[in-house]
Amino acid sequence: MKKWLCCALLVWPLALFGGQRDTCYTGIYLKNMYDLRPEEYACTTDFWMWFDYRRKGFDPLNNVELINAKQVSFADPYYARADGRLLLASESCRAILIHDWKLKNYPFDRQALQIQLEAGLDTSRMILKGQAEGLKLYSGLGLPGWHIIGYGAKESLVHYDSDFGERRLKGHSAFSRITYEVRIQRNSWGLFFKLFIGLYISFAVAVLVFFVPPARDQRFGLSIGGLFAAVGNKYVMDSNIPATTAFSFVDQIHDLTFLFILATLVLSVVSLRMAENGKLERALKFDRRAAWVVLGLYMEMNLALIALATSG
Template identity: 35%
Template sequence: MKKLYTVLLLSCLPFLAPARETTDAPPDTVKVGSYVISVHDINFHDKEYTVRFWLWFVYDNPDFDFSKQLDIPNAKSIEPPEIIPDSIDGKAWAIMKMKCTMKEKWDVRDFPFDSQHLRVQIENTLFDKTKLIFDPDIKGSQFDHDDAIDGWTITNFKVSREENVYETGFGDPSSASQVFSSFNIEMEIERDAWGLFMKIFIGMYIAFLISIVSFTPHPAELEPRFGLPVGGLFAAVGNKYIIDSLLPESSSFTLVDTLHALTFVAILMTLIVSAISLKLVDRGNEALALTVNRQGAKIVVGAYLLANIVFIVMALS
């Protein structure tokens, strides 16, 4: 009889046990968009720029408070935003005017013919992707086509959603990482840089022209043959230091480094041609000295111009 009671009890346990929830609640969706007002104070040396933009959120969950929960991980500083709370179609509607100083790793390999990729990453600091998912307002997100950025052209603008993984549980021993939904504003910018190119490289090219003037005196005239190239070399070095002060430190060989290195080598070749010509004059072979001087000048100038054209075209492509 006891065995019968045991069997009946075990068969009833599944019906007596409370039902277990098998599915988690889906995350709340937040409609988010942006309008970029301006991008300015672009600073290559300090690796930063300033951006001003409107940001709006449309959502249902009353626990969301973007005036306190907003974060931009790749910003250096964020000024307190201007907030306009409202509602639309029964949902909360928060409009915010933002001003941020952004950090940026500039790509200056082709400076000043460079193009840059700017990205503003926006997150909610309190709710991860299990509670909040951003839905980008692609149609409504735009930028000011007239005044957004001076000296540059925005060639591509888009907003998108990504997942940002933090390799930490922020003190939660049960979690090794957390994933947050992020709303990204991305812009590709480039500029018509010929005016800037002439401004920053005019000193270098004048230094080269000064050095090749040394080909005009007779090979026996020691002072102008060696004094002019040395003076041009110092001028070219000074020009490079000025340009380097505008750019961030970079381990890669940039267009600025390449053109200045070509100038240094060309001035060195000018001195070598003068030295060979002077040696031939001292040996009494003046006709050969004049020939070496003339042919050397053609080779140095021609090679310098050709190399400059090749590297500039490569930077433009």
């Protein structure tokens, strides 16, 4: 009698709490991804998601939340038997996802776009598990200006400092989450030359001062003209690319160019002083050396910044 009583006491809580938990095996088929809008911290996706589960009367479609969506709409719910043991629930989804665009290395940036599914019931009642091939991409999926470099899924438990009114949880709760991630990289080299060709021409104009005799007033006009052109290029670029609070690659290249154009002005003053003191030959040699030093340092520092940005 005592043995039966002990067994009943052990089985009863398992039946009450553990028996009601369902493990949902989850998958996503990504059909489309478009409207990548860094200025709105958003992108739009179309995908089909499904859940394989065990317990009849349990509807995972009503108990899963897409937590990183600004706006979401569901269509075509479908229920069937997955196999002899599991049931299937699936539906189509269109979602405007929130994405924090990392633009420090723009235009050599890489992004990890995420679809985050979280169980609407705590871990005592619902667990999300990824299938072996839980994320598939449509073979015709294309992102103009980008290419896909990888994708995958990650399971996690999210802990909240609240029981959301369920006092049995005693002020804390945990929910199961699956994060599907698509990693993309911008097709950057064409865009890089398009953005910076005007800036490099401005610098080249400023370097021409070293090939003008020191006594000519045009020397200073070339440097100042190059500086104004570089500043104008910066304003135009800032108005056409997404804003970022980080000291970005674009800022680094422009500030480097400003400093080197300023250096051409300073070196021009030194050369002019030499010429005015009757040391014209020395001033001409100084100009030739200064041209190679300025040009060489500028190119090396540009290549170093580009290498850092592309390695990202």
